[in-house]
Amino acid sequence: MKTADEALQILVSSMRPITETERIPVVDGLGRVLAEPVISPIDVPAYDNSQMDGYVGVAVEMNNALAPLPVSQRIAAGHPGAPLAAGTVARIFTGAAIPQGANAVVMQEQTRSEGENSIRLLQPVMPGQNIRPKAGDLHRGQVILERGRRLSAADIGLCASVGLAQVSVIRRLRVAVFSSGDELRQPGESLSFGQIYDSNRRMILALVQGVGCTPVDMGCLPDQLSITRDRLQQAASQCDALLTCGGVSVGEEDHIKAAITTLGTLDLWKVAIKPGKPFAFGRVGEAVLMGMPGNPVAAWVTFCLLIRPALLTLAGSRVNPPVGLRRPAAFEWLQPDSRQEYLRGWLDPQGGVRIHERQNSSVLSSVTESAGLVEIPASTPVRAGESVRFIPYTELLH
Known part of the structure; x- marks a missing residue:
């Protein structure tokens, strides 16, 4: 039996990432995989701006002033001011552009009002103080997100911050999800003695969606080899990956393994982990197939450790192994x-x-x-x- 690390290496190295791409609105990009690097078309910030509310001026003039400094203008965010008059300061607000000629911002709490239109500094000012410099975050032409990155909410904000309305992403994987077993009944149905509800398929469908793939609910496979084989073959013609839950043990009614070997190839059978030993990996046509055990915790564990990184690799995403x-x-x-x-x-x-x-x-x-x-x-x-x-x-x- 392969160890978990060996099994994961087999899965990941066997994946042939899809390459079809599409352009989508940035706002719809959560969880999508970038098909190309994102390059900033602008500097961020695009201009020197104030880090806080206060007064902007020339550091040496403010430090050497013997009399109160006159306030010559008011500069709000989105409203550029005029060049700063010599010997004066300007009232400025957070995010507002630094006027030509100024080089320092003093926060308003470090000033004292001297009449209606003048202030006095309460402590010295350093050049560049409280100024966010142009391109201090990002510069024009910089690669801000690499190909293969799964977009997070922060990534979406970053794309929007440089003015991008669309991004190029790899199309979503289509992942077929089956459960297996005559003992399974669907939620909402009545149970007879010896029957249980089909919980695994719902759980796996949700996990697949969480990876950023398109889950395709293929229902429950009966304990019949011919039907199992036909439905797997049909799903393989429509989807990139097939996931089964149950039917991969050694029981007489477990037909997934037999169906795989009939339709395609079986590259991995059993993994030395607990829970999760009855795990299958192979191909049906061009689609990869991964078979999980029927016990729900075993299905959960094998999805987390093996299937999720395999699907991400198939989807063209970079995969960071868990550190713990x-x-x-x-x-x-x-x-x-x-x-x-x-x-x-x-x-x-x-x-x-x-x-x-x-x-x-x-x-x-x-x-x-x-x-x-x-x-x-x-x-x-x-x-x-x-x-x-x-x-x-x-x-x-x-």
Whole structure:
């Protein structure tokens, strides 16, 4: 069996990123992958401007003034002022352009009013003080965002700050999502004895959407090889990737593996992690297929660790592996598995790592009641106080 790192390397290296692009409004860019670098067409700021409300003048004149300084004009943001008259200051507001001839801003709290139109400084002024210089943030022609970056809200703001209304992005991946099993019923239906609700497919559809892909709900596959094969083949003709949940174990009614080998290639079978051992990766036609276990926590873990980075790579995105945190264990784990384990846990107020009391892979509430995964190396017992790696869900799903 491959380790988690080995399996991830196989998945990522096997992806052939899509290349089709489209131009979209910047405002619609959240989560989209840039198809080309974003280059600033302007300097930001485009002119020297005031960092705060106050008075602008010439530093040496303000420092050497023996009498109150006359206020010769008022300059608001968006309303350029006239060149500064010698021996005077101008009232200026945050973001307003520095007038020609001035080189320092003194904040209003460091001045005292002397009559209706003059002030006196309460402390010395330095040249350049409280001035945001032209191009101090970005300069014209600068690459501000690299190709392959998934746009964040801050990135969208940055694009807008240089006047861009549109960006070129890679088209969204179409990802087919299947569940599998005759025991599954859909939410809203009545359950008979031995049946359960199809929760995994809803969860995976939401996770796929969170990655920035277009999820395609393909429903639930029955425990019949011929139907499974036909529906996978149909989905492969419409989508870039196929995700299945359940049907990849060794049971007589688990047909996903058999369907893959009939339709295409099976490149990975089983991964040495707990939960998540029954994991499949292959191809059906031009589409990649990744099969998750049917237990919900195992599906969650394999999506976070393996499927998400694979989908991002296929979508043309740069992938940053999770770093995690090293923190002392506030628990004991004295009977480790021979596979690398991922426990559900969280950080306590003292900075220690605690784990959910129920670690069974069927207990989905252990995910909703935790904040991340606790990595336990294979065959490694953990005692209280020993350092463990905690990986927040915010890193795994960002």
